[in-house]
Amino acid sequence: MCSIDLSKAFGKVNHYGLFLKLMKRQLGLPVKLLCVLESVLTECYSCIKWNNFITVNFAVNFGVRQGSVLSPFLFALYLDDRCNLRMGDRSRFIVVYADDIMLISPSVVEIERLLYACENELNWLDLAINFKKSCCVRIGPRYDATCVPIASLSGHLI
Numbered sequence: 001m002c003s004i005d006l007s008k009a010f011g012k013v014n015h016y017g018l019f020l021k022l023m024k025r026q027l028g029l030p031v032k033l034l035c036v037l038e039s040v041l042t043e044c045y046s047c048i049k050w051n052n053f054i055t056v057n058f059a060v061n062f063g064v065r066q067g068s069v070l071s072p073f074l075f076a077l078y079l080d081d082r083c084n085l086r087m088g089d090r091s092r093f094i095v096v097y098a099d100d101i102m103l104i105s106p107s108v109v110e111i112e113r114l115l116y117a118c119e120n121e122l123n124w125l126d127l128a129i130n131f132k133k134s135c136c137v138r139i140g141p142r143y144d145a146t147c148v149p150i151a152s153l154s155g156h157l158i
Helices: 015-024 031-042 073-083 106-125
Strands: 001-007 091-098 100-104
Touching: 001 106, 015 031, 015 073, 073 091, 100 106
Parallel strands: none
Antiparallel strands: 001 100, 091 100
């Protein structure tokens, strides 16, 4: 198993890409609910408070709100296409929750293949893996067997 953490993922969600995915998923969402979601995300403004100083409001053009109950669901929908990277193999799985991805496979070689495919797709979405917070663990009868480190496409070891 390989647990992947994404860097600053919630802040990099492209709103229009998310809306397209919501409409494409055919979840049966009423148009009015889509309009509310669009309004919540596109009409969002923020400011920065530092000590006693507050900046002027500025538009937030990307991302979903950290701490919102809806954000993990929206982010999972945004990444949902990544879960189809199994390439037809029923022994490999990709599980997504919030900004965490779990790769599950019966071999180290297959985990590495999943990692490569996942990394390519994440690069396409302008998302990056936080290698300091990502790790792999071996389970089963050979849990204590030493295996080679898993290398990403960018050369980072997990």
